[in-house]
Amino acid sequence: xxxxxxxxxxxxxxxxxxxxxxxxxxxxxxxxxxxxxxxxxxxxxxxxxxxxxxxxxxxxxxxxxxxxxxxxxxxxxxxxxxxxxxxxxxxxxxxxxxxxxxxxxxxxxxxxxxxxxxxxxxxxxxxxxxxxxxxxxxxxxxxxxxxxxxxxxxxxxxxxxxxxxxxxxxxxxxxxxxxxxxxxxxxxxxxxxxxxxxxxxxxxxxxxxxxxxxxxxxxxxxxxxxxxxxxxxxxxxxxxxxxxxxxxxxxxxxxxxxxxxxxxxxxxxxxxxxxxxxxxxxxxxxxxxxxxxxxxxxxxxxxxxxxxxxxxxxxxxx
Amino acid sequence: xxxxxxxxxxxxxxxxxxxxxxxxxxxxxxxxxxxxxxxxxxxxxxxxxxxxxxxxxxxxxxxxxxxxxxxxxxxxxxxxxxxxxxxxxxxxxxxxxxxxxxxxxxxxxxxxxxxxxxxxxxxxxxxxxxxxxxxxxxxxxxxxxxxxxxxxxxxxxxxxxxxxxxxxxxxxxxxxxxxxxxxxxxxxxxxxxxxxxxxxxxxxxxxxxxxxxxxxxxxxxxxxxxxxxxxxxxxxxxxxxxxxxxxxxxxxxxxxxxxxxxxxxxxxxxxxxxxxxxxxxxxxxxxxxxxxxxxxxxxxxxxxxxxxxxxxxxxxxxxxxxxxxxxxxxxxxxxxxxxxxxxxxxxxxxxxxxxxxxxxxxxxxxxxxxxxxxxxxxxxxxxxxxxxxxxxxxxxxxxxxxxxxxxxxxxxxxxxxxxxxxxxxxxxxxxxxxxxxxxxxxxxxxxxxxxxxxxxxxxxxxxxxxxxxxxxxxxxxxxxxxxxxxxxxxxxxxxxxxxxxxxxxxxxxxxxxxxxxxxxxxxxxxxxxxxxxxxxxxxxxxxxxxxxxxxxxxxxxxxxxxxxxxxxxxxxxxxxxxxxxxxxxxxxxxxxxxxxxxxxxxxxxxxxxx
Numbered sequence: 013x014x015x016x017x018x019x020x021x022x023x024x025x026x027x028x029x030x031x032x033x034x035x036x037x038x039x040x041x042x043x044x045x046x047x048x049x050x051x052x053x054x055x056x057x058x059x060x061x062x063x064x065x066x067x068x069x070x071x072x073x074x075x076x077x078x079x080x081x082x083x084x085x086x087x088x089x090x091x092x093x094x095x096x097x098x099x100x101x102x103x104x105x106x107x108x109x110x111x112x113x114x115x116x117x118x119x120x121x122x123x124x125x126x127x128x129x130x131x132x133x134x135x136x137x138x139x140x141x142x143x144x145x146x147x148x149x150x151x152x153x154x155x156x157x158x159x160x161x162x163x164x165x166x167x168x169x170x171x172x173x174x175x176x177x178x179x180x181x182x183x184x185x186x187x188x189x190x191x192x193x194x195x196x197x198x199x200x201x202x203x204x205x206x207x208x209x210x211x212x213x214x215x216x217x218x219x220x221x222x223x224x225x226x227x228x229x230x231x232x233x234x235x236x237x238x239x240x241x242x243x244x245x246x247x248x249x250x251x252x253x254x255x256x257x258x259x260x261x262x263x264x265x266x267x268x269x270x271x272x273x274x275x276x277x278x279x280x281x282x283x284x285x286x287x288x289x290x291x292x293x294x295x296x297x298x299x300x301x302x303x304x305x306x307x308x309x310x311x312x313x314x315x316x317x318x319x320x321x322x323x324x325x326x327x328x329x330x
Numbered sequence: 331x332x333x334x335x336x337x338x339x340x341x342x343x344x345x346x347x348x349x350x351x352x353x354x355x356x357x358x359x360x361x362x363x364x365x366x367x368x369x370x371x372x373x374x375x376x377x378x379x380x381x382x383x384x385x386x387x388x389x390x391x392x393x394x395x396x397x398x399x400x401x402x403x404x405x406x407x408x409x410x411x412x413x414x415x416x417x418x419x420x421x422x423x424x425x426x427x428x429x430x431x432x433x434x435x436x437x438x439x440x441x442x443x444x445x446x447x448x449x450x451x452x453x454x455x456x457x458x459x460x461x462x463x464x465x466x467x468x469x470x471x472x473x474x475x476x477x478x479x480x481x482x483x484x485x486x487x488x489x490x491x492x493x494x495x496x497x498x499x500x501x502x503x504x505x506x507x508x509x510x511x512x513x514x515x516x517x518x519x520x521x522x523x524x525x526x527x528x529x530x531x532x533x534x535x536x537x538x539x540x541x542x543x544x545x546x547x548x549x550x551x552x553x554x555x556x557x558x559x560x561x562x563x564x565x566x567x568x569x570x571x572x573x574x575x576x577x578x579x580x581x582x583x584x585x586x587x588x589x590x591x592x593x594x595x596x597x598x599x600x601x602x603x604x605x606x607x608x609x610x611x612x613x614x615x616x617x618x619x620x621x622x623x624x625x626x627x628x629x630x631x632x633x634x635x636x637x638x639x640x641x642x643x644x645x646x647x648x649x650x651x652x653x654x655x656x657x658x659x660x661x662x663x664x665x666x667x668x669x670x671x672x673x674x675x676x677x678x679x680x681x682x683x684x685x686x687x688x689x690x691x692x693x694x695x696x697x698x699x700x701x702x703x704x705x706x707x708x709x710x711x712x713x714x715x716x717x718x719x720x721x722x723x724x725x726x727x728x729x730x731x732x733x734x735x736x737x738x739x740x741x742x743x744x745x746x747x748x749x750x751x752x753x754x755x756x757x758x759x760x761x762x763x764x765x766x767x768x769x770x771x772x773x774x775x776x777x778x779x780x781x782x783x784x785x786x787x788x789x790x791x792x793x794x795x796x797x798x799x800x801x802x803x804x805x806x807x808x809x810x811x812x813x814x815x816x817x818x819x820x821x822x823x824x825x826x827x828x829x830x831x832x833x834x835x836x837x838x839x840x841x842x843x844x845x846x847x848x849x850x851x852x853x854x855x856x857x858x859x860x861x862x863x864x865x866x867x868x869x870x871x872x873x874x875x876x877x878x879x880x881x882x883x884x885x886x887x888x889x890x891x892x893x894x895x896x897x898x899x900x901x902x903x904x905x906x907x908x909x910x911x912x913x914x915x916x917x918x919x920x921x922x923x924x925x926x927x928x929x930x931x932x933x934x935x936x937x938x939x940x
Contacts, residue, residue, distance in 0.1 A: 048373050088481055088485065089937040090937055104389075106488060109487040114482070116478065120480075120481055121479060121482060124412060124415035124416075129411070133408055134482070136400065136404030137401055137404055137483065137487065138487065139398065165415075178482075181482060185486075
């Protein structure tokens with residue numbers, strides 16, 4: 013039994029290493045002006061492997077080279093040196109795009125088309141049959157919550173709606189690799205939550221996701237592995253939980269503790285020589301609070317939101 | 331109509347044309363490859379540059395071959411949607427407005443209203459359709475690149491060739507629809523504007539008598555409609571014709587009698603308007619005033635050497651030789667149609683035409699017919715039916731009736747001799763001015779053929795616009811397209827100018843190249859005056875030659891829109907020859923293909939997302 017498990021984990025590891033979806037070898041990019049003089053080194057030589065089924069985050073401040081990396085992987089720009097392979101093919105080979113979905117930074121879509129026409133157009137580019145296009149477009153519009161606005165031209169859409177239809181077009185071909193550039197930019201907290209859920213859902217369906225963002229919370233919530241870029245250079249690369257684990261500090265969480273039990277716990281800890289003991293109620297995030305309020309308002313329209321449980325009486329609403 | 335060059339037979343034309351095309355394509359490809367290598371060599375060194383150019387060439391050729399029809403259609407459809415949402419149909423309203431203005435301001439009383447209306451409507455259609463597709467095609471792709479929408483397209487499995495071809499086809503489809511609608515509306519407008527009738531009242535008809543006072547039918551004049559009226563000649567029975575005015579005539583017949591016993595007349599629809607003549611054309615040679623063969627006629631000082639002149643009252647003659655004349659095609663006789671210009675050295679009676687003769691001659695046996703009198707009236711096509719039975723002049727001066735085809739055109743060849751009878755007056759003719767009317771095509775079909783010519787222009791403009799838009803921004807692409815078309819328009823002039831510059835023969839094109847022209851303008855030196863051969867002038871001429879060389883190369887390969895135009899044929903009432911249409915179709919296809927390939931390579935070499 014143990015032998016079997018070991019064998020299967022070995023196979024898994026081998027298949028994991030064999031299933032590198034994206035490979036960057038010494039990949040670099042220097043932007044030049046018209047006369048060929050170098051203007052900006054956007055990406056210093058980068059080596060990167062992204063494996064099937066993981067959510068990979070590219071992190072960094074503005075101008076760190078995140079979008080440049082994505083564009084190099086997509087073949088939208090050509091590398092100054094090195095090479096990028098996607099599904100084992102050069103990034104400039106268009107046939108790789110059959111299995112890729114890409115959401116650019118600002119959902120660059122045709123403003124004169126409506127949601128249905130947009131998805132129909134992109135579906136045609138994949139050579140999908142009319143029935144398949146219709147089915148897929150309807151499902152995606154439903155998924156991103158634009159059913160009521162599907163006949164409106166995109167020029168009338170708000171930023172969040174444009175983002176949603178952008179996601180829908182990225183998923184039209186049911187891609188194996190989804191590349192998302194700032195997926196949560198322009199979205200309200202609900203949209204952000206839904207986007208993060210969607211990314212996790214994609215992973216659960218075996219897709220590989222590469223996203224870049226400077227919104228750290230988003231990256232932290234969904235990514236398995238991250239790469240931190242700064243000034244075009246790779247500064248950090250690894251699994252999120254490993255990178256964020258604070259060694260030397262122990263955290264205990266519990267519910268239903270009485271004040272006496274808390275004091276006893278503290279005493280036990282002190283007895284064992286623990287220093288900097290901190291016992292109190294954890295803070296929720298503003299995101300959780302906001303989502304709670306919105307859900308409550310939708311459940312009981314016309315009334316002020318009830319504060320979530322655990323809030324002080326002084327601020328409780330009646 | 332003016333036909334400066336003979337229309338070659340398609341089968342004879344296509345072979346050498348394909349060879350020239352292949353040569354031009356290879357040279358262009360070679361030049362492009364060398365330029366690409368040079369640019370790459372500066373950045374990456376010569377070896378890496380060679381490798382990149384080679385790989386780029388292979389990738390480009392792979393991209394160009396066999397684009398997916400489905401994706402091309404998707405992109406073409408997008409281009410159509412884009413055009414429609416940009417309210418391209420407004421141009422139809424503009425066209426309607428143009429038609430309205432044409433209806434108000436074009437003069438139906440002009441010498442040749444058919445030519446005026448057809449010429450105007452076809453030009454307006456051509457201009458509008460080409461302008462619309464030009465604007466659509468040059469701004470679309472740069473807008474996509476600027477708004478970065480292209481990124482969502484190129485990250486799908488779409489080849490560059492499909493993006494370029496989809497755009498070209500989409501805008502061409504929009505242009506085709508516009509052209510079809512404008513063509514139909516224009517045709518209806520021309521037909522309705524030009525068609526007319528007259529009435530002939532009994533009080534306008536007078537009995538005519540011959541020289542002996544015997545009754546010889548009747549004469550009269552029709553009512554005045556659309557700015558003109560016709561002189562009517564009737565036979566004793568009361569039927570006849572309303573004579574040619576404004577290039578057309580009407581048939582007149584008796585329609586009945588009134589209660590008082592007077593005849594009433596019916597005037598038929600216009601004959602000779604909106605025609606599509608199918609001419610059998612011949613070759614022209616001249617005899618000088620002493621009857622000796624000459625390569626040219628006399629120049630009367632007209633700068634345009636299209637027409638050559640023959641002197642009146644002398645042995646000078648213009649002789650057309652027609653081949654393939656058979657009784658099967660001309661059972662009634664030879665319908666000779668002619669346009670004869672007149673150059674007068676004295677005014678004479680300006681209302682009267684200049685008299686001359688036409689003779690038919692067998693080129694093999696030398697047998698010639700008697701002289702048939704003609705009167706040259708300017709600006710109209712005169713017709714003369716040469717009958718099957720015709721008198722010939724024997725050596726002793728006697729006349730003998732012979733058969734036209736058996737005796738004068740025995741081997742299918744026949745000569746037509748034109749001579750002017752009045753001393754010190756001149757006839758001016760060109761090869762295309764005399765022809766045998768072998769038949770008639772349908773005017774509607776001919777108009778449609780002319781629209782096909784406009785369609786070729788539209789395709790060329792669209793392809794050129796899309797090609798430039800793959801590597802230039804919208805406004806620059808617009809300028810580049812217009813500049814290319816301008817160079818194409820003046821390609822013959824540029825070729826002659828360059829020849830003049832290189833050979834130093836100022837008679838070909840006087841005035842020199844751009845710098846010399848500027849110098850002449852500033853110093854107010856006439857273009858006919860030779861400049862002193864100082865070192866400065868030599869240097870100026872050298873710079874001009876260097877400037878003109880690339881223009882000369884461009885003029886050799888750029889398309890000329892006006893050479894694709896066939897509206898002259900329709901306006902002049904001639905059927906557009908199939909040979910010409912076929913040649914134009916091939917020419918257009920050749921250019922579109924070249925622009926497509928160039929566009930793909932340019933877009934492929936470009937980082938669309940930088």
